């Protein structure tokens with residue numbers, strides 16, 4: 001997989017935030033601030049990519065979806081760690097990194113993660129930020 005789109009990343013992060021399984025479409029739509037038909041359209045797109053499946057009307061992340069989230073988390077933490085070494089820290093850096101972390105190809109995420117020293121936590125000591 002060569003990275004996620006901004007929209008795909010937002011949806012799978014939100015599905016995870018809502019529990020990662022047994023997520024109702026209307027709850028997902030509400031959390032994303034979109035109509036139910038819009039959310040359904042994106043869920044169908046995520047299903048076609050194998051990132052989620054629809055379990056009798058309840059949305060669940062697949063193992064591929066969970067792996068994509070873990071890759072995204074590693075990309076974010078690795079970039080924050082590398083930029084922190086250059087003196088760039090804080091909410092602004094975190095926010096800026098969120099604007100492109102999802103687009104980093106998976107094979108490059110692994111290189112970044114190793115270059116950053118395989119960090120478990122971001123420079124602020126959090127596992128997710």
Ligand SMILES: [Zn+2]
Nearest residue numbers: 080094122129
């Ligand atoms: Zn962050």
